[in-house]
Structures are given as C-alpha cells and as structure tokens.
Amino acid sequence: xxxxxxSPADLDSCSPAAPVNASWQAAVLTSGRWLVIxxxxxxxxxxxxxxxxxxxxxxxxxxxxxxxxxxALQNERAGLESAGAVGVIMLQVRLPRVILAFLxxxxxxxxxxxxxxxxxxxxxxxxVLGISSGAAFGAALAMLLGIGTSLFAVSALPLCxxxxxxxxxxxxxxxxxxxxxxxxHTLLLTGVILNxxxxxxxxxxxxxxxxxRSFGMMTWLMGTLTAPDYPTLGVLAVYFVLGxxxxxxxxxxxxxxxxxxxxxxxxxxxxxxxxxxxFFAAALMVGAIVSxxxxxxxxxMVVPHAVRMVHGPDHRLLLPxxxxxxxxxxxxADTVARTLLAPAEIPVGVVTxxxxxxxxxxLLVARKGRLAV
Amino acid sequence: xxxxxxxxxxxxxxxxxxxxxxxxxxLNGLTFEVQAGExxxxxxxxxxxxxxxxxxxxxVLRPREGTIRLFGCEMSAxxxxxxxxxxxLVPQDTQVVFPFSITEVVLMGRFPHHQQAGLLGGFGWxxxxxxxxxxxxxxxxxxxxxxxxxxxxxxxxxRQRAIIARALAQEPKILLLDEPTAFLDLHxxxxxxxxxxxxxxxxxxxxxxxxxxxxxxxxxxxxxLLLDEGTVVRMGRPEEVIRPEVIEPVxxxxxxxxxxxxxxxxxxxxxxxxxxxxxx
Numbered sequence: 254x255x256x257x258x259x260s261p262a263d264l265d266s267c268s269p270a271a272p273v274n275a276s277w278q279a280a281v282l283t284s285g286r287w288l289v290i291x292x293x294x295x296x297x298x299x300x301x302x303x304x305x306x307x308x309x310x311x312x313x314x315x316x317x318x319x320x321x322x323x324x325a326l327q328n329e330r331a332g333l334e335s336a337g338a339v340g341v342i343m344l345q346v347r348l349p350r351v352i353l354a355f356l357x358x359x360x361x362x363x364x365x366x367x368x369x370x371x372x373x374x375x376x377x378x379x380x381v382l383g384i385s386s387g388a389a390f391g392a393a394l395a396m397l398l399g400i401g402t403s404l405f406a407v408s409a410l411p412l413c414x415x416x417x418x419x420x421x422x423x424x425x426x427x428x429x430x431x432x433x434x435x436x437x438h439t440l441l442l443t444g445v446i447l448n449x450x451x452x453x454x455x456x457x458x459x460x461x462x463x464x465x466r467s468f469g470m471m472t473w474l475m476g477t478l479t480a481p482d483y484p485t486l487g488v489l490a491v492y493f494v495l496g497x498x499x500x501x502x503x504x505x506x507x508x509x510x511x512x513x514x515x516x517x518x519x520x521x522x523x524x525x526x527x528x529x530x531x532f533f534a535a536a537l538m539v540g541a542i543v544s545x546x547x548x549x550x551x552x553x554m555v556v557p558h559a560v561r562m563v564h565g566p567d568h569r570l571l572l573p574x575x576x577x578x579x580x581x582x583x584x585x586a587d588t589v590a591r592t593l594l595a596p597a598e599i600p601v602g603v604v605t606x607x608x609x610x611x612x613x614x615x616l617l618v619a620r621k622g623r624l625a626v
Numbered sequence: 627x628x629x630x631x632x633x634x635x636x637x638x639x640x641x642x643x644x645x646x647x648x649x650x651x652x653l654n655g656l657t658f659e660v661q662a663g664e665x666x667x668x669x670x671x672x673x674x675x676x677x678x679x680x681x682x683x684x685x686v687l688r689p690r691e692g693t694i695r696l697f698g699c700e701m702s703a704x705x706x707x708x709x710x711x712x713x714x715l716v717p718q719d720t721q722v723v724f725p726f727s728i729t730e731v732v733l734m735g736r737f738p739h740h741q742q743a744g745l746l747g748g749f750g751w752x753x754x755x756x757x758x759x760x761x762x763x764x765x766x767x768x769x770x771x772x773x774x775x776x777x778x779x780x781x782x783x784x785r786q787r788a789i790i791a792r793a794l795a796q797e798p799k800i801l802l803l804d805e806p807t808a809f810l811d812l813h814x815x816x817x818x819x820x821x822x823x824x825x826x827x828x829x830x831x832x833x834x835x836x837x838x839x840x841x842x843x844x845x846x847x848x849x850x851l852l853l854d855e856g857t858v859v860r861m862g863r864p865e866e867v868i869r870p871e872v873i874e875p876v877x878x879x880x881x882x883x884x885x886x887x888x889x890x891x892x893x894x895x896x897x898x899x900x901x902x903x904x905x906x
Contacts, residue, residue, distance in 0.1 A: 281729055284751045373723045505750055509734055511724050515686045516717060520796070521710030521738035566724035569749050 282567050290564060294577040301581040302355065305588040306347050309595070313339055322348075350480040354587040354601070355580035356493045357478070357546050358556075362579020364535045365553025366560075366571050367500045370507035371531050372429060374440050375561075376616065378554035379539045382440065383447025384421045385550070388536075388543035389474060390451040391417020393458045396470065411492075415540025421447050422536045426528070476549035476602020478587050489545060496538040497576055503527055504568040511566070549602045551609020552579050558616070628697070630800055630832045631660040631683060635692035638678055638856075652678045654856040655692070660834060662697075662799075665826055667847035668836040669867075671877055674853040676836035677718065680802045683834060684715040697799075710738035714793035718804040720785060725776040728769055728788045732760045735795030756795075763794035766821055768814070782809035790818070794825075801825070803835040807842055815839075819846045840894045844868050845886065852876060868892035 306318050321343045361379065368377040379385050395413035428443055455474065459467045481489070506527045509517040514524050542549075556579040557571060564570050583601070586608065590601040636656040641649040653675045660666050668676045681687040682694065685701055694701045701709065714735070722731070733752050736759070740750030752760075764770040767787040772780055777788060786809050793801055801822075807815040819842060825831040837843045843850055843864070850867040852859040854876045860867050867873075870883050873894065882895045 281733065281752060281757065370724075375723065501749075505737060505740070508726075508730075509737055511726070512720060512722060512731070512734070513717075515681065516715075516720060518686045518706060519684045519710065519713075519715035519717070520734060521707030523706050561724065565730075566726055567730060 282565075282570055287570055290570060291573055291577070294574055298355070298577045298581045301584050302351055305351055305584050306343065308588050308592045309342070309347060311339070311342060313343065318343065346480050349483060349486050350478055350587070351584055352486060353481055353489070353545065354478050354584045356490060357542050357549065358552055358583025358586075359576035359580035360493045360497060360538050360542055361549065361552040362556035362560075362575040362582070363497050363500050363572050364538055365579075366557035366568065366575045367503070367507060367531050368535060368553070369557060370511050370568060371528060372425075372440065373511060373513070375558060376440060376554060376613070378551065379418075379535065380548060380550035381444045381554060381613075382421065382425055383444045383451065384418045384425070384536065384539050385543055385548045386448045386451035386455070387421030388414040388418035388540045389548050390454050390458075391415070391420075391540070392544050393455050393470065393474075396466075397458045397461060410544040411541045413540075414544040415537050417451075418539045418543070419533075419536040421451075422532050426532055429528075472600055473547040475600035476547040476605070477598075477600045478546050481545065489541065492541050493538060496534050496541075497572075499534045500531065501569075501572050503531055504572055507531070507568040507572075508566075547600070547602060549583070550606045551613065552583060552605055555609045555612050556582055558612075628662045629659045629695075630662040630664075630697060631834075632695040632698075633658050633660075633692070634695070636679075636682065636689050636694065637691035638675075638682060638687065638689055651856050653682070656856075656858055657692075658851060658858060658861055660800075660832065661849075662832050663826070663830045664848045665822060665833040665835070665846060667843035667850045667864075668834065668853060669838075669840060669843050669850055670853035670859075673855075675856040676853060677804050679853070680715065680804050680834065680836055683800075683802055684713050685709050686715065707738045710796065712799040714796040714798035714801050716786075716789050716793045716801070716803040716806060718808065719782075720789050722777045722785075725778055727774050728764070728777055728780070728791075729760065729773045731777050731788055732764055732791045732795050733757075735763070735792040736760070738796065759797065760791075760795050763791040764788075766794060767791040768817065783811060783814055786810060787814065787818075790821075798831070800832040800834065803833070805837060806835055807837065807839060815842065822846060840868060840873070841886075844891045844893065845889060865892050868894060 303315070303318060303322075307313055307315060317339060321340050324340075325344055365378045368379065368382065369375050371377075391413040392410050394417070395410050424447060425443060428439060459470055462470065506517070506522045509520050509522050510524065510527065512520075518524050557575045560571055560574045560578050564574055583605070586604045587601045590599045590604045593599060634657055636653055637651055638653040639649050639651045656679070668679060670676055678687060682689055685694075685704075685706065688702065696704070696709065696712070733756060736752060736756045737750075739756075761770065764773055767790050769784060769788050769791055772784060772788070777785060780788070786806070790803070790806065793803075803822075806818055806822075810818060822831075822833050822835070823846065826833055835843075835847070847864060849862060850864055851861045852867050852872065859876055860872055868883055869892070870881055873881050873883070880897050882897060883892050884895070885891070886893045
C-alpha cells in the first residue's frame with residue numbers, strides 16, 4: 254500500500270467511457286485552415302472593392318473598370334488617356350477613396366477585436382469607449398489653433414488626434430487596473446461620460462469657428478471619406494499596416510488574456526507589456542483614422558462579433574479576418590453613402606451607426622445574460 | 627532531497643501603498659520549503675491566505691517583502707514565460723468570456739513552449755507534439771469527449787478538469803492547484819486525487835494544492851501546511867497536523883479525528899447531534 258489513501262483501484266472501472274469524438278482535432282486552427290480562410294476572405298474583399306468601383310454618380314461597366322485597372326497597373330499612360338474622364342474618375346476619385354475606406358474599416362475592426370480581448374468585453378469599440386471622440390477633440394483643437402491648415406493634411410493633425418485618443422485610453426486603462434477587466438456597465442458608462450465630455454468640448458470649438466469652417470468640421474465629425482492623393486494614401490497605408498502587424502503579433506497573448514490577467518500571467522504572458530502595446534497601437538491608429546475620416550462608429554464592435562460567430566474566437570484568425578471583413582464592410586457602407594442620394598452624399602458614419610446601433614441594442618437586450626458569442 | 631521552493635520571510639498584502647491605502651498583511655512572514663517531488667497541501671480557514679500564497683508561487687502576484695526561490699533561483703528575477711515552463715497554476719474558477727473550445731483552451735497551455743517559434747512571432751502554430759500532449763492531458767482528466775465544445779457551455783466541474791488538462795499540457799515540474807475539487811462530484815474528486823498521485827509517482831511532479839477538504843488533503847498529500855491569518859501554524863505529515871488540538875483553535879470549532887478505515891490516515895468529522903434515545 255502506498256503512503257496515501259487514494260489508489261487507482263478505488264476508481265470504478267465503469268467510469269464513463271464516453272464516446273470520444275475522433276474528429277476533435279478538426280477544431281484545431283492549423284496554418285492550412287488559416288490560409289484557406291484568409292485567402293477566401295481576401296478574394297471576397299477584392300470582389301467587394303471592384304464592385305464598389307462600379308457605383309457612383311456615373312455607373313461604369315465592369316469590363317471598363319478592369320481595363321482601366323490593368324492599364325494603370327501596367328503604367329500605360331496612353332491607354333488611360335483614351336479612357337478619358339472615366340479613367341480620371343476611376344483612378345483619381347473612386348480608387349483612392351475605396352482603398353482609404355478599406356484601410357480605415359480594416360483598422361477599426363482590428364482595433365475593436367484587440368480591445369475586446371484586452372478588456373474581456375465583447376462590446377468594446379474605439380467609438381463606444383470614447384477613444385474616437387478623444388481623438389476628434391485633439392484634431393478639432395488642432396484645427397482651431399490652425400496647426401493643420403487644411404482639413405485632411407497629414408501633418409500635426411494625426412499627432413493631435415493621437416494625443417486626444419491617448420487621453421481617453423488612459424482613462425479606460427486606469428479603470429481596468431482597478432477592476433482587472435471592464436464590466437459591461439462600467440464600459441458603457443465610461444464611454445458615455447467620455448463621449449459627453451469630448452462632444453461638449455468639440456461643440457465649444459465649433460462655436461468658436463466661423464460658420465464656413467464649422468460646417469466642414471461638422472461633416473468631418475460625422476465620418477466622411479474623401480479621396481486622398483496617392484502620396485497621402487501611401488503614408489496612411491504604411492501607418493495602418495504597421496499598426497495592424499503590431500496587433501497581429503500579440504494574437505496568442507490576446508487569446509490567453511481572454512482567460513483573465515492572472516491566468517494569462519501564470520501561462521507566461523507579460524500582461525502589462527501586451528496591454529501597453531495594444532493600447533498604444535490602438536491610440537495611434539485611431540488618431541490617424543479620425544484625422545482622415547472623422548468618427549466612424551460601430552465597425553470595431555460589429556465586425557469582430559460577426560467574424561467570431563463564423564470562425565471562432567482565436568485571435569490569430571480573428572484579427573486578420575476582422576481586418577479584411579471590416580475593410581469590405583466600410584467599402585460597402587461608403588458605396589451606399591455616396592450613391593443612395595447621389596449626387597448628394599450621406600456621411601458614411603451615419604450609415605455605419607444606423608447599421609451598427611440597432612445591432613448593439615440587440616446584443617444588449619437579446620443576450621443580456623451571456624454577451625460572449 | 628532538493629527544494630522546489632524556498633520561501634523566506636514572505637510578506638504580502640493587497641492595495642497600493644503609494645496612495646496610502648494600507649491593508650492588513652495577507653501573508654505575514656512565511657518561511658518554509660517545498661520539497662521536489664512531494665505533494666503539499668495548504669489548509670486553513672477562509673481568508674488565511676491560501677489563494678494568495680499559490681498566486682505568489684506562480685508569480686501572478688509579487689511579494690512585498692521576503693523572497694521565493696524556485697529550484698534555487700530567485701523568482702523575481704525570472705521572466706514570466708520561463709517560470710511558466712516549470713510552474714502551472716490551476717486557479718479556483720476560470721471565467722471565459724469568448725467561446726473558445728476546450729481543445730483551444732488546453733492548447734493554450736503550450737504557450738510558454740512556443741515563445742520563440744513561428745512566423746510572425748506570436749502565431750506559433752500547434753504541431754503534432756502539442757496535439758499529442760493536449761490529447762493525453764484531456765484523456766487523463768476525462769474531458770476528451772468534450773473537446774470540441776465551447777468552454778462556456780459545460781458544467782463547473784468539467785471546466786475545472788479542462789483547466790487541469792491545460793496545466794498538464796504545459797508540462798510543468800510543479801503543479802499548483804487552488805481548491806482543485808471544489809466543484810467536483812465524488813467520482814471526479816477521487817479521480818483528481820488518483821491523477822495527482824499518479825503524476826507525482828510517474829513524473830515526479832511536485833504538487834502544491836490548497837483545500838478546504840481536510841480529509842481529501844489528508845488522503846492525498848505527503849505533507850500539510852496549516853495557515854491561519856497569514857502565518858504558518860504547523861507544517862508536517864498529515865498525522866502531525868490533523869489533530870484536534872491543532873485544528874480546533876484555528877477553525878474555532880470542535881472536531882473529531884479518527885483513522886480512515888483503509889489508509890489509516892487521520893480523518894476529520896464535525897461533531898454530530900446524538901441520536902434521540904427514545905421518542906416515546
């Protein structure tokens with residue numbers, strides 16, 4: 254007899270020999286499955302991009318779109334000139350705008366997914382949390398003081414927006430430190446309060462401006478995408494892609510963080526480093542996004558949610574899949590915004606808020622017990 | 627015998643001292659050793675510091691004063707992922723916000739082994755060896771048939787066993803368990819006891835567990851550490867600790883201690899109501 258009382262013989266041999274599901278490994282995310290899903294989503298995104306190029310004040314046929322894109326890729330100046338005004342509309346107006354929409358939507362969705370893991374709350378979103386309005390305040394202040402002369406200059410504007418967003422994030426960070434996570438009610442209250450404070454400040458700034466500029470600012474605040482020139486777009490793309498890669502690199506740590514900070518730490522995650530990295534990257538990206546496109550809400554909450562329902566919560570897949578799905582979503586929303594009442598334009602933030610707001614309420618009401626899925 | 631842990635004048639309290647919020651000491655100067663290859667049970671009343679002590683041993687919390695040495699190395703100087711290569715912690719309760727499957731949660735135990743692996747740094751795909759270890763761990767804790775289920779959809783006891791499977795997949799040298807049997811029925815309580823004993827025999831796994839169940843602790847553990855108000859009351863073999871004169875002043879109630887009919891280990895019973903002799 255061993256020194257202790259328990260021995261295997263005490264266990265009833267008829268212990269529930271439950272039928273073992275032989276295909277349990279099918280649920281494991283392999284690099285192969287990852288690649289298939291990402292490639293599939295990538296193709297779908299490309300399709301959305303091309304289809305959305307078709308719509309606008311002037312409808313262009315698909316063959317024409319493809320011809321112009323191919324010519325542009327081959328750098329065929331002569332061929333493009335033969336396309337005339339249509340070519341100019343395509344390449345100078347629609348294409349940069351669609352790419353911008355894709356980048357902004359992708360970033361917002363990725364940031365949303367990252368914040369949701371960090372705060373252990375599936376309702377987190379830069380807009381709901383008041384990070385966007387913090388950034389908007391920073392940008393508005395910069396405009397009032399004339400730091401950024403034109404509305405969409407990639408100058409000091411993103412920096413000021415970043416500082417404003419960082420201010421909001423610091424408030425959220427303080428609160429998570431005292432709770433260890435962000436309970437739903439605290440999250441919503443924090444967002445409401447931050448949004449209220451920053452809206453008041455922005456209204457104050459608007460009232461200080463002359464009416465012409467304040468109208469421009471109002472449309473910008475509602476979330477508008479305007480075709481940037483290509484150098485600007487290039488700078489933004491570098492900015493956004495780097496930010497997303499930083500978030501992707503934290504994917505496994507974020508998986509573990511959803512089990513709670515202490516559990517993650519016990520599994521070897523340097524929790525504070527991950528938190529600071531994600532919060533900082535989020536503030537930086539939101540700053541850049543808000544300075545070019547104003548406040549576009551709810552993508553960061555709706556898209557990761559939908560992706561999680563289809564592909565599961567593993568952040569190695571969730572983050573890049575959200576980026577692609579979020580990009581496509583905003584491209585589609587922007588297409589609606591610029592064609593529905595053409596030639597007039599609805600701010601795209603209005604479209605996303607009208608789509609996302611009711612979804613948010615549905616989540617709060619229908620899933621009040623378990624917000625997890 | 628080498629020491630897995632050497633704990634020296636360990637003091638801990640919660641709260642932020644810079645802001646003047648000074649709370650009482652949760653652990654007030656503990657000094658003891660955990661031998662490599664033993665099963666140590668930490669017992670004591672509610673609020674005696676059992677959970678905090680386990681968290682300190684995994685460096686989830688950091689000591690305010692005193693030192694912890696892990697296999698001779700000062701723990702505060704070790705990176706978290708290096709500690710996680712040899713120490714696994716099974717917390718009292720795990721709340722999972724997102725619908726991870728049990729397989730995914732168990733595979734998270736492979737995290738410290740993947741820190742340097744994989745394209746894109748953080749991605750670290752799970753290889754055949756990881757899957758084999760995860761399967762073995764799930765079989766040992768009897769959750770393999772639940773492998774594809776979301777962890778939020780299963781019972782507390784099943785979740786507890788899945789988390790133990792995650793700790794086993796971590797391949798630790800030391801396993802820390804906080805109230806491992808709190809949510810388990812009799813069968814699974816026994817199963818966890820047998821499993822811990824077997825891992826201890828086969829792999830020389832060092833186990834530190836906290837428990838309210840004095841009988842289970844007495845049956846499972848080589849030595850017991852009795853805590854009260856953050857100090858060590860007594861440490862020793864179960865028959866040295868589970869004694870009425872030791873237990874009663876700590877738990878503030880009268881207990882009966884006799885011998886387990888099979889193992890001969892001490893057994894604790896609460897005093898009972900004497901049966902009414904005659905009702906007529």
